[in-house]
Amino acid sequence: MATTKWVIDPTHSEIGFKVKHMMFTNVSGKFDTYEASVTTEDDTFTNANIEFSADINSIDTRNADRDGHLKSADFFDAENYPKLTFKASSLSKVEDGNYEIAGDLTIKGVTKFVKLPAEFSGLMTDPWGNTKAGLNIYGKINRKDWGLNWNSALETGGVLVGEEVKLEIELQLLKQ
Template sequence: MANWKIDASHSEVGFKVKHLMITNVSGVFTRFEGTVRTESEDFHDARITFEADVSSVTTNNQQRDEHLRSADFFDSAQFPRIRFVSRQVKKVSGEHYRLIGDLTIRDETHTIELSVTYNGTTHDAQGHARAGFELDGRLHRSDYGLRWSATTDTGGLILGDEVKLHMNIQIVQEVGVAANV
């Protein structure tokens, strides 16, 4: 069994949501961690855990970021972590997979399916094995208790319900760590 950890300094966890239904606002979580355990070289049997620190959300707008951390959205004081635990990895073809797991936000847990592209494995200058992945998915924020909404003077929505997820993840194999099976 091989154990891997997310290299957060070479990874990105982002999202987009419609603003005024005409453009997207993008954001990222800057503090996160995760593990991957696998027996295979192509990760088809991977078991994955991931957590993001809600207070690390940033959209490059301080007022909006504070609102996202408030009880209207993530309520970071009461629910400080977003958590994902995989259930199944399905190889679709070649380097393309479907990752199915449970996503928990604000103590609301729902199954989510992510499209994954495995970009390969290599070794860094110190000889550590590294693997790269690109993940995409969608969720409805209202499913997770993120129901804040408002309308414009003309009756249009300020914020969409669908959230697009996009992640670039690099993992590094842990050396000399025994796995608990």
Template structure:
């Protein structure tokens, strides 16, 4: 009888452990991009090229999943070496002093259809604020004995809230570099 009880407990523990699913970002099929207004008449786009992240789910769906992403600040690129150097300096990201940007979700909820809202804490230059990402689930496929899932998430932040303070005003009163930054993440995940 004791052996039967032990076997049941081991099976229950295995089921609890296996119920958690981890997905890892595939950086070769993902992107983290941003866009900010320039001189009030156009915009500049850029991206981060080095990052890692996981999505961990305790359910068969993604409801209540946990997302953790780390971005290497020094990997910022706008395809302009002089501007990229300025973005890495103290006027903006202070990449040497703050080598990582971090995001950690606090909520992952389905709203309707394939749409989710992900709420979490975004940390830039050791300053943390809550952000909400409107997220569209692209689906799950199986290829080469691996499961892959895709998401597109968007949010906007005020760069001044994160200490990205460089500022210069145009004759018309507008900012050379806008305060609002639009962020788009296209993420492909691989099930572990």
């Protein structure tokens, strides 16, 4: 069976995350530079081969000081680990439109197997005749599982940065 190659449409995609700050509000961030290699055997994406990477130096939380701290050895250590990567081992249909993506997530040189909920929106042809596919991945990971341990205790109790990271990934893929 012939395989189909897909690329990310960067103008309609976002690799985002949220982390609790001071234990009561979320700080949002995203990676501005990323790439993926996606190949499929059919239009269902269930046998998709997905490899993804994001450039740590492209992290953007709308605060230059915080971005610099996240790039430092306290967190991602961008100098020694310039990319985070994900290699999917499966994309399984749970029920209509709802999927689970599983694979190896590598951050700061540490690889862990993760399973994340996903939505596959199916295929659509845009006004210019291009075939597009929508894949939304969300879920939670614990940053400490990848050695992102830095924190600061608050005088009022608790910590400055939450351990749980909520992932909010919106991908629009373009058929090649």
